[in-house]
Amino acid sequence: MKKLSIISLLLATAVAGFSQGRLTFGNLSGPVDAPDNESATTGSPNTPASGVGFRAQLWCGGPGDLESAFVQIGVDVGYTLGPGYFPAVPRAMTNGSPTVVGGGTVTFATGAGSVVQAQVRAWRLADGATYAAAFAAGGYTGKSVPVNVTLTVSPTPANAMNGLASFNIVNVPEPSSIALGLLGLGAIALFRRRK
Numbered sequence: 001m002k003k004l005s006i007i008s009l010l011l012a013t014a015v016a017g018f019s020q021g022r023l024t025f026g027n028l029s030g031p032v033d034a035p036d037n038e039s040a041t042t043g044s045p046n047t048p049a050s051g052v053g054f055r056a057q058l059w060c061g062g063p064g065d066l067e068s069a070f071v072q073i074g075v076d077v078g079y080t081l082g083p084g085y086f087p088a089v090p091r092a093m094t095n096g097s098p099t100v101v102g103g104g105t106v107t108f109a110t111g112a113g114s115v116v117q118a119q120v121r122a123w124r125l126a127d128g129a130t131y132a133a134a135f136a137a138g139g140y141t142g143k144s145v146p147v148n149v150t151l152t153v154s155p156t157p158a159n160a161m162n163g164l165a166s167f168n169i170v171n172v173p174e175p176s177s178i179a180l181g182l183l184g185l186g187a188i189a190l191f192r193r194r195k
């Protein structure tokens with residue numbers, strides 16, 4: 001019985017250690033220096049996004065996953081470090097097992113040594129409460145190219161999002177109702193012609 005208790009304790013310790021894979025969510029952390037630009041506030045395409053009007057989210061997936069399979073990790077964070085950079089300290093993460101500790105570090109259920117694809121999706125808050133809503137409304141949105149990050153384990157410092165590149169938060173214009181009407185008429189004409 002004593003041996004079983006010791007083995008159970010060692011197994012629990014190993015599992016707890018394995019479940020502490022971490023990365024730093026930010027675009028100004030260690031070697032990462034990738035400011036994000038937008039044109040919503042000034043009309044200039046090279047204006048660094050800043051202030052409470054912009055939000056960023058961390059999305060992650062497995063090494064071979066497509067972007068459409070990525071999962072949002074927690075809630076959005078504001079651009080608080082300065083123009084083009086986020087975040088100073090993220091707001092509370094609420095997406096199940098991934099949690100945030102001080103300084104923008106995200107903890108995952110998967111363990112140290114695991115590889116995840118990390119992507120930042122950002123948008124102007126005036127265009128929607130979420131990235132998806134802002135994108136659907138044709139608002140100012142942008143996303144980074146996914147980067148592979150090998151998770152570390154506490155007390156090792158969390159890996160930064162090495163390879164993260166700057167990206168633009170741009171306006172995605174909605175198709176006009178006239179253009180949509182013309183597409184509908186074209187589809188009807190094509191359908192009739194096939195008959």
